[in-house]
Amino acid sequence: MALQGILNADFGKGTINRNIYGHFSEHLGRCIYEGIWVEEDSPIPNVNGIRSDVVEALKQIQIPVLRWPGGCFADEYHWKDGIGASEGRKRMVNTHWGGVVENNHFGTHEFMELCRQLGCEPYINGNVGSGTVQEMSEWVEYMTFGGESPMSELRISNGRQEPWSVTYFGVGNENWGCGGNMRPEYYADLYRRYQTYVRNYDGNKIHRIACGPNAGDYEWMEVLMREAGRFMDAITLHYYTLPTGDWSDKGPATGFGEADWFRTLKSSLFMDELVTRHKTIMDKYDPDKRIDLIVDEWGTWYNVEPGTVPGFLYQQNTMRDALVAGLTFNIFHKHSDRVRMANIAQTVNVLQAVILTEGEKMILTPTYHVFDMYKVHQDSELLELSLDGGTYCFEGSEIPAVSATASKDNVGKIHISLCNLNPMEASLVSLDIRGLAGKSLLVTGKTLTAGKIDAHNTFEQPDNVKPQLFSAFELKDGQLTVTLPPMSVTALELTPEA
Ligand code: AHR
Numbered sequence: 001m002a003l004q005g006i007l008n009a010d011f012g013k014g015t016i017n018r019n020i021y022g023h024f025s026e027h028l029g030r031c032i033y034e035g036i037w038v039e040e041d042s043p044i045p046n047v048n049g050i051r052s053d054v055v056e057a058l059k060q061i062q063i064p065v066l067r068w069p070g071g072c073f074a075d076e077y078h079w080k081d082g083i084g085a086s087e088g089r090k091r092m093v094n095t096h097w098g099g100v101v102e103n104n105h106f107g108t109h110e111f112m113e114l115c116r117q118l119g120c121e122p123y124i125n126g127n128v129g130s131g132t133v134q135e136m137s138e139w140v141e142y143m144t145f146g147g148e149s150p151m152s153e154l155r156i157s158n159g160r161q162e163p164w165s166v167t168y169f170g171v172g173n174e175n176w177g178c179g180g181n182m183r184p185e186y187y188a189d190l191y192r193r194y195q196t197y198v199r200n201y202d203g204n205k206i207h208r209i210a211c212g213p214n215a216g217d218y219e220w221m222e223v224l225m226r227e228a229g230r231f232m233d234a235i236t237l238h239y240y241t242l243p244t245g246d247w248s249d250k251g252p253a254t255g256f257g258e259a260d261w262f263r264t265l266k267s268s269l270f271m272d273e274l275v276t277r278h279k280t281i282m283d284k285y286d287p288d289k290r291i292d293l294i295v296d297e298w299g300t301w302y303n304v305e306p307g308t309v310p311g312f313l314y315q316q317n318t319m320r321d322a323l324v325a326g327l328t329f330n331i332f333h334k335h336s337d338r339v340r341m342a343n344i345a346q347t348v349n350v351l352q353a354v355i356l357t358e359g360e361k362m363i364l365t366p367t368y369h370v371f372d373m374y375k376v377h378q379d380s381e382l383l384e385l386s387l388d389g390g391t392y393c394f395e396g397s398e399i400p401a402v403s404a405t406a407s408k409d410n411v412g413k414i415h416i417s418l419c420n421l422n423p424m425e426a427s428l429v430s431l432d433i434r435g436l437a438g439k440s441l442l443v444t445g446k447t448l449t450a451g452k453i454d455a456h457n458t459f460e461q462p463d464n465v466k467p468q469l470f471s472a473f474e475l476k477d478g479q480l481t482v483t484l485p486p487m488s489v490t491a492l493e494l495t496p497e498a
Contacts, residue, residue, distance in 0.1 A: 002430035002481060005387030007406055009414055010435030016407055018064040018378035019341035020332045021371060022123070024297060026071035027106070028097040028350050029312030035348030035357050036114060037106040044360045048113050049105075053362045054348060055117045057355055061371040062378060065168065067123040067296055067343045068111050072096040072178035074170070075129030079139045082107020083158050096178060098311030108143065112164050121167055123296075123343070128172030128187075128194055128211075129180035137197035140169065145201040163202060168341075170209040170296070171195050174238065176220060179211065184223035187211065191228050209294060212236040213278070221278050225285040234292035234341070237278060240301040240351075241268045241324055253302040253315040254454045258423060261320055261453050262394040264300065265421050268324045269399055271298070272331045279338045292340040295332070299345045299352030299367075300324055313350045317365035318456040319465060319487050321352055322448055325370040326403065326419040326489040333382055333405040356457075363462040366455075369448050373467060373491040376415040380407035383414065387429065392422040402427050402484065414441075414494040420484035423453045431480045439496040443480070445470035449488035467491075 025031050040049045047055070069077050073096060081090040082104040089104035115122045124143070126136045141151035146163045155163070171194050173179045175187045182190070195208045210228060212235040213220035224235060243251035243264040251260050275293065282291060300321055301313075308314045325344075332339050344367070348355045354368035382405065389400035399421060406416040420427045433441070447470040457464050470490055472483040484490055 002428040003388050003390045003402055005385060005404070005429060005431045007414075007416065007431050007433050008384040008435050009408065009433060011384035012381040012408065013384055014337055014382055016333050016336045016377045016380055016382050017340040018062075019121075020329070020336065020339060021062070021375060021378055022065040022067065022341050022343040023058070023063055023347040023354070024067040024071070024343035024345050025347045026350065027069050027073045027077070027094060027102060028071060028346065029309065029314055030349040030357065031346050032106050035355070037110065039105065047117060049110065050114050050117055054355055054357070057362070057364060057368070058118055058347070061354070061368065062375045063118055063120045064378065065121040065123050065341060065343070066115060066118065066347070067125060067170070070125060070173055071297075072174065074125040074173045075127050075131070075175070075179040077127055078131065078135065079108055079142075080135075083109065083154070096311075098309050109158065109160060122164070123168035123170065124166060125170035125173050126194070126198075128175055128190055129178070133194055133197050136171070136194055137199070140166070140198050140206065141201065144204040147202070163204070165204055167205070167207050168209060169198055169206045170211070170236070171198065172211045174214065175211045176214055176217065184220045185227065188224050188227035191224070192231050195231050207233040209234040209236060212293075215239045216274060216277070218277060218281060221281045225282055229285045229291060232291060234294045235282070236294045236296045237274065238297040239271055239274055239295065240297070240299060240345070242301055243267065250302050253305065254318055254456060256320075256454060258394060258453065261423055262392075262397070262399070264320055265323055265327065266397070266399050268328055269331075271328055272334070275331065275335045275339060279335065282338065289338055293338045295339060295342040297345045298328060298342060301351055315351060316456050317353060317356070317367050318454045319366055319450040320453060322366035322370050322465070322489050323419055323421055323487065324352070325367045326374070326417065327421065329370070329374050329377070330403045330405040330417065330419065333377065333407070336382055358459050361459045363457045363459055365457060366448065366465045369465070369467050370489050373446060373448065373489060374417055376409060376491070376493070377405075377407045377417070380409045380415065382407050385416070387431070390427065402429060404429070412496055416492040416494070418482065418484055418490045418492070420486060420488045420490070423487040425486055427484045429482045429484060431482070433478050433480055433494070436496060441475060442495040442497055443473060443475050443492060445473060445490060445492045447485060447488050447490040449485040453487060
């Protein structure tokens, strides 16, 4: 029996902010070094030290915003170590991530150059845990002040005449944990103090972002909103999907069974409850929804690939990750009245990466393909879609079998994204398409699916999992019937014909 739904094409529910498709790149493992930065004299094709294959791939998915330099690294990062001639830059130990030497060759100028090449917005995360107010204040002055001042002169002496435009600035990261192990009351006061000196220079308006809670820490959200809400433009949320829920043994990225598949998707679906409950607290203090909720770390976290450095957090990425990405985007769409940015952890070679590299080789992961298929929703109008998603049951537990959202873009095309969470059975979905005043529609589709739950791409077989044209649908009398393959992410485009 088909799952029944209604799509109201004339019922817009607000804009899906393009920044929901943002990324996060930290000085961690091989994300920045090798994954993005290879130095100018590298045999790997690069522009100003930044590898060109990775830039091209990220431009293809229209990366809107990139968060840097951390993560936990942010609260140990001293930005002045990463400016000036690269041979003179301070070498430090990356204590959080593998104890490796950080040579600071990738610093502020290089990050801004990366954002220029990508055509995306920078999101800089400042240091509260081990940095001073002066240091944070001077970083903002260095980047954004155009007049005469010590920091703008320092920037000019390092080769950059014009200030950069920086909209997003985070005041600390995980200050309840690696960023200083603070209590919410203490951080709320520190936040108020630090943000005072994050100045708006020369018409550059900074969006001040407070460190928000770890997953379901509602107390943290309550205290921050109550004590510091009026001083912030946004607050963050971090939530990772662990198949086992156990940090000491999270489960493997490949070679898992259906029990792990089910638990992983169930754990990802928890994002909906988390966002709903945090929004309720935010609504109490900010009923006009002025403050954004930014989920600036999300994604799967598995045991590292056997034989790799534990502190580098390198993991493979399978069809399961594709489903996690698709259903998480659908959750973010649904909450786009408050969730106005999200940043997957992380862009290259770390956690739920969209790109993996091995020396000069690069592959795109199943998660990358979901970003590509969902980019049509960036800045589109969310549409009302109700669906009885049916259930996918496993060993006495159940989750929805299908997750779906739809939007209308600025030329009037309708995009429907459907995830079939059931890896064993196809799902038949029937949507009543309303609100198009009798216009006929041209429908096209793509799907991402595989024959195995842990299907993934390798450097030897880079195209194992990639989107295919999809035609298992029928539109008749305003009723769109779709057969979703097992374990699939499907994108349909409906073009009203003149
Ligand atoms: O993304 C990896 C780490 O996870 C980040 O550095 C930290 O903020 C979080 O705990």
